Amino acid sequence: MAGLGTVFSYFSSIFAASKNFPLHPGAAAGTSMALFGLSPLCLSVIATNWFTEAVSGQLRIVSYLRFLALLTTLTHLFGAFVLDSSKPSTASSLESAQADETTSLLPALPDAVSFSRSHLNPIQDYYFWILAFFTLCSIGA
Numbered sequence: 001m002a003g004l005g006t007v008f009s010y011f012s013s014i015f016a017a018s019k020n021f022p023l024h025p026g027a028a029a030g031t032s033m034a035l036f037g038l039s040p041l042c043l044s045v046i047a048t049n050w051f052t053e054a055v056s057g058q059l060r061i062v063s064y065l066r067f068l069a070l071l072t073t074l075t076h077l078f079g080a081f082v083l084d085s086s087k088p089s090t091a092s093s094l095e096s097a098q099a100d101e102t103t104s105l106l107p108a109l110p111d112a113v114s115f116s117r118s119h120l121n122p123i124q125d126y127y128f129w130i131l132a133f134f135t136l137c138s139i140g141a
Contacts, residue, residue: 004139009076010036016079043068 013036017028051064122128 004135005072009072 013032014029017032018025021028046067047059047064051060051067052058053060
């Protein structure tokens with residue numbers, strides 16, 4: 001289950017970075033990948049300095065895993081409530097630089113896309129439940 005949560009966190013960070021920076025998707029995804037790759041280095045330093053026994057040098061696994069669970073929970077909650085994902089990333093922002101007197105002033109948005117600020121929108125999505133079903137089947141719950 002920890003591996004499944006890690007993969008979901010990894011791909012959601014890459015997707016969110018690419019969506020929030022549509023003019024530089026490669027740099028956004030690369031930065032997310034680099035930070036995700038450097039996290040074991042930082043976490044091993046934290047584990048060595050604060051979660052090892054002074055006498056034996058052994059890692060206190062229960063307290064370290066409790067710290068990791070709290071850290072990832074706080075990180076995901078911070079991202080869910082602070083990051084703004086309501087702005088649509090369309091190609092119209094690129095086309096507006098090349099506008100002339102014959103182009104429309106308001107770009108047409110696709111009808112199928114609705115931009116709402118509600119965090120409950122995934123529950124109403126059909127594909128969310130398909131993903132939930134396959135996730136439950138794959139972890140055996």
